[in-house]
Amino acid sequence: MLRWLLIIVLTLLVFSGLLRPWLARLGLGRLPGDFEFRIGERRIWLPLATTVLLSFVAMLIGKLV
Numbered sequence: 001m002l003r004w005l006l007i008i009v010l011t012l013l014v015f016s017g018l019l020r021p022w023l024a025r026l027g028l029g030r031l032p033g034d035f036e037f038r039i040g041e042r043r044i045w046l047p048l049a050t051t052v053l054l055s056f057v058a059m060l061i062g063k064l065v
């Protein structure tokens with residue numbers, strides 16, 4: 001269980017920092033389950049719904065292959 005929690009947190013961090021501009025161009029990152037917090041000048045972005053959607057798509061691709 002701890003292993004999966006660590007994987008989810010690391011995935012959210014990667015989406016938050018590296019893939020956000022690319023996902024925004026595709027229209028992802030603005031789903032109802034994606035959260036954005038502002039603490040001072042810092043923006044924290046938690047793409048929960050986008051992560052679930054992309055995981056589902058990856059699972060479907062894995063089942064087809």
